[in-house]
Amino acid sequence: MKEFPAFAAELADCIRVLHHQGHSPATSTNYSFKDDADRLWVSRSGIDKSSCLDTDFITIDAQGKTLTPFEHMTPSAETGIHCAIYEMFPTTKVILHSHDLYPVLVAHNKNSVHFEGFELQKGFPAVKTHHGAIQIPVFPNSQDMNDIKSHMESRKEELKYQVFMIEKHGFYTWGTSLFEAKRILESFSYLCKASWYLTK
Numbered sequence: 001m002k003e004f005p006a007f008a009a010e011l012a013d014c015i016r017v018l019h020h021q022g023h024s025p026a027t028s029t030n031y032s033f034k035d036d037a038d039r040l041w042v043s044r045s046g047i048d049k050s051s052c053l054d055t056d057f058i059t060i061d062a063q064g065k066t067l068t069p070f071e072h073m074t075p076s077a078e079t080g081i082h083c084a085i086y087e088m089f090p091t092t093k094v095i096l097h098s099h100d101l102y103p104v105l106v107a108h109n110k111n112s113v114h115f116e117g118f119e120l121q122k123g124f125p126a127v128k129t130h131h132g133a134i135q136i137p138v139f140p141n142s143q144d145m146n147d148i149k150s151h152m153e154s155r156k157e158e159l160k161y162q163v164f165m166i167e168k169h170g171f172y173t174w175g176t177s178l179f180e181a182k183r184i185l186e187s188f189s190y191l192c193k194a195s196w197y198l199t200k
């Protein structure tokens, strides 16, 4: 029998809201969390996020292999990124992913995205004032998750704001709670949108 942690329903509720805000067109994006027993749960491949449910999560091991009783199901193609984040930042409990449009526009042909002077920079961890500049890394897109993991490892210091962008693709955020990960997602999304319009 399959049992789903209560948190899976909470995360599924959030995913449906994010979908309506444009974060996951055409079945894209993927999500994961660590339950109270430290088991990893990731969204399965190809689901329409407008109708995401708690039963759309499956358990995986630290290398991304599906565990019983989900061994016949396919985890998200980007599961390797989730595994890399949990490995590099062990206090992580939730990982969110977005294919929002404005970050793709702002990060195009860039090695990093800069924000300066915005109030919402305070949405990032440990940022207490709008003064100063924030820099978020941008990695090249790849279908090989090991390529993205190696960029994450070589630029780990730049991941202190718990968000990174993949060019022409989307961004990942993570946190010790859904509250934190969602706050960072909304901050980055807003800042990219504001930056895009300010430079037009």
Ligand SMILES: [Zn+2]
Residues within 6 Å of the ligand: 028, 029, 030, 078, 097, 099, 169, 170
């Ligand atoms: Zn993606």
